[in-house]
Amino acid sequence: MASTQRRSKITPEREREFYTAALDLLREGGYEALTMEGIAARTRCGKSTLYRQWGTKPQLVCAALRGMRGVRLGEIDTGTLAGDLRAVARATGTKAHADTALTQALAHAAQQNPDLLAALRENLVEPAVAEIDAMVRRAVERGEVAQDNPAVEFVAVQLFGVLRARLLLRGVHADEEYLVRFVEASVLPALGIAPASRTAPAPAG
Template sequence: MPSPGSAQESAPTSRRSKITPERAQELYTAVLDLLRESGYDSLTMEGVASRTRCGKSTLYRQWGTKPELVVAALHGTRRTLFSDIDTGSLSGDLHEVARVVDAASGQDTALMHALSHAALQNPDLLCAMRSTLIEPAIAAFDAMVGRAVRRGEIDADNPAAEYVAAQMLGIMRARPLLEGRYTDHTFLTRFIECAVLPALGLPTPPPASRRSGT
């Protein structure tokens, strides 16, 4: 006869068996959309059920609680915006980041804001945010800097190099708080050229290049 502990450990496996991967993706997408629209506190299992035409009992049977569902949605839709960027120069990489951020500001930035406060109250949610949204972005920026060092663009001991990720991610988070607006292409480009590149000792593109996008 299994012990109570082993029964609890096996319960998640048995309850997570009736939703197809395709249906799970639909549910995860709906969860993240609702988070962006209304925030974490307003998200309910009832709302997800209504948006997805799914029985509320199915959601509870599959995930148990709202935090578990949100964590599953974050892991199930994990993607990195910056990992494929490699233009051949650090300046080019960072400018491409500005373009990508501008295109995704209504998605990932809104999601980060929707979850930030709630994550401080929920360790599992905070861990999921870090592993699915924050750590991949940090790794991508660190990879850009590492390539720049190997190409000889910046010195390995440049003291500003270790803060590139913090600068970039920090300004994306700070602008909505300071100005009530997401970080768009123009703002982030100016930040890169006025703060990030000078700290690294890299030249900024001439005005003509900025206008042409090269």
């Protein structure tokens, strides 16, 4: 409730200005060079405004990442788990590929800054995992996936793990095309769902 009260006096347009400034500065100089003073100067406000609204730099960065992202995973509901996971792959892959500088700055900073890592987990990672888990639960309830399928536990781990693994192993991001292929080749078969390429055509007539 306190957080809602702090944020109530800033318009959505002004909030977006703060978020844009924070992420632009993060891309330009990295996390360590990013300061509340710098964001305040770029947005022509007092730094006390930023502290009242978000409290700390990690919380502001997380709010900016959450506020500026496009598709929200919790809004994805295509009616099938295969459709949901393909939509997640497209949304995640497009975002990661389009903002390499930001991704790299955050990945490095999170390993060096426990407060940032904790904030990212609390505000972004854990909610995203919960949203994917909710997709899987819906599929179990619909009867698409067996409740005792052991792969159910690892869907979110697979999706987030491949993002980091491809960059580490190949030096390139897991883009939209790669993530969709990963879902088709690895995630769906483990869940007992036939990928689109293997789905039998409907009978004629």
